[in-house]
Amino acid sequence: MQGPSAYPKLPGFNPHHDPTKVDHKKVSARKQEDNRDYANKPFPDYPLPRRPEVDKPDQTRMVDTQWRSTTHSVHAPMNTVEITDQYEPTFVKMDRQVLRFYGYFREPVVESALEHFRLRKLVLYYYLEDHTLSIIEPKQMNSGTPQGAFLKRQSVLKDDRSGICVLPQDLRVRENILIYGKNLRLCDCDAYTREFYEHNGMAQGQAEEMPTDAFEVKTTTKEVKVRDQAMKDFLEKSLGGGRPKNQKQFLDNDRKVLRFYCKSGENFILHFYLADDTVEILECHYPNDGRIEFPVLLRRNKLPKKFAIGQPGQTPESEWLQEYEIEPNMTLTVYGREFIIDSADEFTADYFRKYYSKVFPIGPLQDPAPREVSNVVIPPHDGLGSEEDSLGYIYRLIPKPPNKDYFKFIDNSHKILRWVAKFNSPQPEDVERRFIVMLYLNDDTLQINEIPQRNSGIQEGKFLIRGKYKNNARNSDPFHPVDFIVGSDVVINSYRFHIDSCDDYTKKWMLENYQRF
Known part of the structure; x- marks a missing residue:
């Protein structure tokens, strides 16, 4: 059978293996990875630091030197010498170390009468x-x-x-390198790259000038002579032309604004824009002045010196206000309303001093005198609803629910203190009546229930519904546990009670929290 070289040189017909091979065992992925790494590995691995071994001490006097011995000396680690030299792998030592080269390659240009080739300028980065x-x-x-x-x-x-x-070492200045079929010419490198190669004994050559092509020569901007703009404007204006006045004024005075502080019963700010000679008047707002948040009194526009309403179809000729006509402490009439110029900001004062020799005082207007705080007269509670809800209509136009202490509500949930009380009254029908006073700690509300008595003729049950009641003896504050001391008298909703006793939970709670009172 013929070898692989006998096959025709056609795409897809060139076998890369031996056709005479019969065994086609699958190669493991680990083996393939090892083959790729060792075939293309450009540099050796740095070995990890190892500690040198030291001979063990003499063990002849030990009780048992066999491998089954459990003495500490046998299982103790070997004596080692501390190593101070540390090795760094390449990816740590060379981290963020990059070499930079400048080069080009020629690319042919077909079907063009202006150029035959073009230089593609490139920057090559090599990561160490x-x-x-x-x-x-x-x-x-x-x-x-x-x-x-x-x-x-x-x-x-x-x-x-x-x-x-x-x-x-394959990257050298003034030499060519072939990368994927592109013949790249290296012309220069940066200062760090040169220092790196000199430190490693491989100094780079001198830089060569980067050549140019026809496209670069054609598109390169040539040096333009600086024209005398002042002479050009003079000649254009002498012939009746030139740059429009508004355009020149805008280019010279854009973002230049004069600020004046004026008065017209109240404080106002007047802005004069030098770019187009327009005027804007703003109101000065202060906290709680009752005004809307939009301060524009007069929107930006040219301000006529004399305002008049013409007849229908008539175009009145008006003269507009100019900045040089503004004087210190002058009275300026704006559509029939008079404004007194009081002062100006620092830029405006410097502008008038430099161009018109006018002196304006610097500084904003004085804030208005603070208003007297009106005393709100709280009317007496009419008995409808709680007093806290009624106060919401006094302090706010749209009342909000009163704030509640949610932490107190959760911590004292289901905590109720109970006392046994009786009327402190000489009336014979009230002597035997007994009541249970219950104080809810989560919201300081109070409820009184009457204990049933046989043949009393008085209906037992709720004597006073649950709610917040004031203690007139303590500046009308809500009732607290300290107000119900055993043996004392207390007035609740115009009824005088005498506290006889309390339950065990109330006694325990009072002993644990006596420091709070």
Whole structure:
């Protein structure tokens, strides 16, 4: 049977294996990976640091020197010498270390009468940490070719079919290197690259000038002579032309604004725009002044000196206000309303001092005198709803629900203090009546229930519904546990009670929290 060289040189008909081979066992992926790594590995691995072994001490006096011994000396680690020298792998030592070269290659241009070839200028980056390289083509205006990333970062094999990647010693200035069929000419490198090669004993050659092609010569901007703009404007105006006044005024005075502080019963700010001679008047707002948030009193427009309403179809001729006509402390009439110029900002004062020799005081207007705080008279509670809800209508136009202490509500949930009380009254029908006073700690509400008595003729049950009641003896504050001391008297909703006793839970709670009172 003929060998592989006897097959025709046609695409798809060139076998890359021995056809006489009968055994076609599958090669494991691990073996394939090892073969690829060792075939294309451009540099050897750095070995990990190893500790030198030291002889063990003499063990002849040990009780048992066999491998089954459990003494500490046998299982103790070997004595080692501390190593101070540290080795760094390549990906750590060479991290972010990049070599940069400048070069080009010639690309033929067909079917063009203006040029026969074009120089594609490239920048080559070589990464020392993993021996990869990338090529970037700087963008050029109107080149007609896709530019940018010319070759993404990857390992590039040499063209000598050795299976070894391109190494730093293969990149030399003033020499050619073949990368994927492109004959790249290296012309120069940066300062760091030259220092790197000199440090490793491989100095680079002198840089050579980057050649030019017909396209670059054609598109290169030639030096333009600087014209005398002042003489050009003079000649154009002498012939009746020239740049329009508004355009020149806008280019010279754009973003230049004069600010004046004026008064007309209240404080206002007047802006004069030098770019187009327009005027804007803004109101000065202060906290709680009751005004809307939009401060524009007069929108930006040219301000006539004399305002008059003409007849239908008549176009009145008006003269517009100019900046040089504004004087310190003058009265300016704006559509029938008078404004007194009081002061100006620093830029405006410097502008008038420089061009018109006018002196304006610097500084904003004085803030208005603070208003007297009105005393809100709280009317008495009418008994409808809670007093806190009624106060919401006094302090707010649209009332909000009163704030609640949710932490107190959760921490004291289901905590109720109970006392036994009786009327402190000489009336004979009230002597035997007994009540249970219940205080809810989560919201400081109070409820009183009457204990049933036989043959009393009085209906038992709720005596006072649950709610917040004021203690007149403590500045109308809500009732607290300290108000119900055993043996004391307390007035609740105009009823005077005498506290006789309390339950065990109330007694325990009072002993644990006596410091709070």
